[in-house]
Amino acid sequence: MNAVIGIFIKGFIVQQVTLGLASFCTWVERKGSALIQDRVGANRAGTNLVVGDLLKTNNLFLKPFSLAIRLLVLAPVFAVIRFLGSIGVINTLLNDALKALLKEDFVPAGTNVFLHALGPFMAVFPVFLAFAVIPLAPDAVIFGVPIRFQVAEISTGVLFLLAMGSIAVYGVVLAGWTGNNKFSLMGALRAAAQMISYELAMGIAFATIVLHFSTFDLYQIIDAQGGSLFNWGVWFMFPTGFIAFIILFIVGMAETKRGPFDLPESESELVAGYFTEYSGMKFLLFWLGEFAEIALFSIVLTTFFFGGWHVPFVTLPEGAWWAALIGHGVFMGKVLFFCVLQITIRWTLPRFRYDQLMNIGWKMLLPLSIINLLAAAVFKLLS
Numbered sequence: 473m474n475a476v477i478g479i480f481i482k483g484f485i486v487q488q489v490t491l492g493l494a495s496f497c498t499w500v501e502r503k504g505s506a507l508i509q510d511r512v513g514a515n516r517a518g519t520n521l522v523v524g525d526l527l528k529t530n531n532l533f534l535k536p537f538s539l540a541i542r543l544l545v546l547a548p549v550f551a552v553i554r555f556l557g558s559i560g561v562i563n564t565l566l567n568d569a570l571k572a573l574l575k576e577d578f579v580p581a582g583t584n585v586f587l588h589a590l591g592p593f594m595a596v597f598p599v600f601l602a603f604a605v606i607p608l609a610p611d612a613v614i615f616g617v618p619i620r621f622q623v624a625e626i627s628t629g630v631l632f633l634l635a636m637g638s639i640a641v642y643g644v645v646l647a648g649w650t651g652n653n654k655f656s657l658m659g660a661l662r663a664a665a666q667m668i669s670y671e672l673a674m675g676i677a678f679a680t681i682v683l684h685f686s687t688f689d690l691y692q693i694i695d696a697q698g699g700s701l702f703n704w705g706v707w708f709m710f711p712t713g714f715i716a717f718i719i720l721f722i723v724g725m726a727e728t729k730r731g732p733f734d735l736p737e738s739e740s741e742l743v744a745g746y747f748t749e750y751s752g753m754k755f756l757l758f759w760l761g762e763f764a765e766i767a768l769f770s771i772v773l774t775t776f777f778f779g780g781w782h783v784p785f786v787t788l789p790e791g792a793w794w795a796a797l798i799g800h801g802v803f804m805g806k807v808l809f810f811c812v813l814q815i816t817i818r819w820t821l822p823r824f825r826y827d828q829l830m831n832i833g834w835k836m837l838l839p840l841s842i843i844n845l846l847a848a849a850v851f852k853l854l855s
Contacts, residue, residue, distance in 0.1 A: 478619075479623060482621065482622070482623045483604070483623050485621075486603050486604065486606070486608065486623050487600070487603075489603070489608065490600055490603045490764060490767065493763075493764070493767035493770075493807065493808075493811065494760050494763040494764045494766075494767060495564075495565050495763075496767075496808065496811065497763035497766050497767060497811050497815065498564055498565070498759070498760075498763050499560060499561060499564045499565065500811065500812055500815050501763070501815055501818075502514055502560055502563070502564050503559065503560045503564075504812070504815055504816065504819065505815075505819045506560075508816070508819045508820065509819070513560050514560030514563035514564055515557065515558050515559070515560055515563070516557065516563065517557045517562040517563045517566070517567050568756075569756065572752055572753050572755065572756040573752070573753055574752075575751055575752035575753075576751060576752060577751065577752045577753070577754065578749070578750075578751040578752070580650075580651060580652040580653065580749045581652070582652050583650045583651070583652045584650060587646060587650045588647075588650040588651075588749075588754075589754065590643075590646060591643050591644075591646040591647030591650055591750075591754075592643065592647060592747075592750065592754045592755075592757035592758055592761070593643065593757070594639075594640075594642050594643030594646055595640055595643030595644055595647065595757070595758060595761050596643070596757050596758075596760060596761035596764070597643075598636040598637070598639040598640045598643075599636065599640060599761050599764045599765050599768060600764060601636055602632070602633055602636040602637070602768055603623075603764075603768065603771075604622075604623040604624040605622065605623070605624050605626055605629040605632045605633065605690060606622065606629075606690065606771055606775070607620065607621060607622040607690055607691045607694060607775075607780070608621045608622070608800055608803060609621040609781060609796045609797070609799045609800035609803065610781055610788065610790070610795065610796050610799045611790070611791065611796070612791060612792065612793045612795070612796035613791040613792075613793075614793050618791075620691070621796065621800070622690075622691065625691075626689075627687075627688060627689045628688045628689075629688060629689060629690035629691075630678055630681070630682055630688045630690065630693075631688055633678075633772065634671075634674070634675060634678055637667075637671065637674065637727060638671060640667070640761075640765075641663070641664055641667045641668065644660055644663040644664065644667070644729075644736070644746050645660045645663070645664050645746075646660075647660065647746045647747055647750065647758070648660020648661070648663070648745075648746035650749075651746065651747075651748055651749035651750070652749065653748055653749050655742045655743045655744075655745065655748050656745070656746050656747070656748045656749055658742055658745075659736045659737055659742045659744075659745025659746035659747075659748070660736070660745075660746040662735050662736040662742075662745070662826065663729055663736035663745070663746055665830075666726060666729065666733065666735060666736060666829060666833075667726075667727060667729075669830060669833040669834060670723045670726040670727055670833050670837070671723075671727070672833075672838055672841075673719055673723050673833065673837040673838050673840075673841045674719075674720065674723040674724075674727065676838070676841040676842060676844075676845050677716050677719045677720045677723065677841050677844075679845055680713075680716045680841070680844055680845045680848045681693070681708070681713070681716060681776050683845070683848050683849060683852055684708060684712065684713065684848060684852070685708075690775055693775060693776065693780075694775055694779065694780030694781065694782070697778075697779040697780065697782055698779065698782045698787070706779075707777065707778055707779045707782075707784075708776060708777050708779075709777035709778055712848070712851070713776070713777050715840065715844045716776075716777075716841075716844055716848075717773065717776075717777045719837055719840060719841050719844065720772070720773065720776070720777075721773060722832070722837060723837065724769035724772065724773070724814075725769075725814060725817065725818075726829075726832075726833065727765065727769070728762055728765040728766055728769065728814075729762065730762060730766070730814070730818050731817075731818040731819070731821065731823055732817075732818070732821040732822060732823050732824050733823075733824065733829060734818075734823060735823070735824070735826050735829055738823060766811055766814050766815070767807065767811055769810075769814070770806075770807045770808075770809075770810035770811045770814070771807050773810050774803060774806040774807050774810065778806050780799075780803055780806075781798075781799030781800065781802045781803040782799075782802075783802055
């Protein structure tokens with residue numbers, strides 16, 4: 473019973489981390505794109521709360537409160553709301569979500585309502601399920617109980633990540649098909665071809681990583697990259713994993729179907745691609761899934777190439793709760809960096825043509841990943 477409760481608690485925590493990362497990427501997408509394009513961006517909601525409103529006696533909302541409570545309690549709250557509104561947090565994480573929930577759920581004529589609703593669920597569920605095998609912090613002992621901050625402690629985490637990435641394509645195809653729209657179907661066909669093509673290079677890059685670490689366990693992969701004061705340079709990124717990192721970074725951006733690889737939803741050609749006929753919360757689910765994929769691939773890069781929660785020249789004591797907290801902070805800091813990097817590239821580079829997209833996957837990344845795997849095998853054999 474205690475094990476079931478522990479899994480439930482860890483699952484709830486991981487879910488909040490996943491939603492938090494997706495929300496952060498959503499906010500960076502809106503505010504970061506505004507900065508790149510020399511715009512102000514979202515900054516309106518909540519900014520009309522000023523200190524002068526606290527002094528008005530005819531305000532029906534504030535009338536029950538005394539002047540002291542208004543100045544000592546509500547003034548700091550209003551200041552925080554104004555700040556969050558000015559940087560676009562309220563617009564992005566509250567107003568947009570509320571608007572999507574209240575929008576009409578449109579279902580095209582001549583299509584199955586159940587399958588139409590199943591599409592966004594199938595696209596999002598595998599991405600969120602993949603977070604279950606991610607270790608988010610080093611092991612700790614709390615109240616005498618050893619705890620691993622990982623929902624599913626399986627020894628084949630690398631294979632599980634690859635499997636979840638493969639399943640996500642079904643939701644996209646189902647959404648495009650049930651849209652009963654030629655633009656939706658074309659976007660789904662593009663997405664399926666793109667995701668399946670780039671999964672080949674991704675699988676070979678994963679094989680290179682497994683060959684190097686001799687394990688499928690994600691926790692052991694992170695633990696193998698831990699350095700000490702006199703032993704630095706053990707991150708897989710430096711220098712043996714650089715080519716695998718480049719391959720996996722490009723493949724990750726292609727798998728998330730975002731610019732410059734956003735051919736399945738190119739607005740100038742296909743309206744919105746495979747989710748053209750979706751509205752309200754179903755539409756928002758696709759967006760949430762895309763941003764969760766950004767966070768997931770950032771976690772994969774951090775786990776495989778940048779040592780997870782390890783810091784160069786620093787060795788944290790094993791089992792301490794505060795060491796696990798610091799390790800989680802380090803891990804999230806690296807993940808947030810790669811999230812921002814992916815979004816910045818999305819708003820910087822122009823979209824590829826479809827022939828260029830396929831050429832990169834089949835003629836560049838796939839041969840390069842095979843050569844890199846053979847080189848890693850030879851290096852492993854000789855060492």
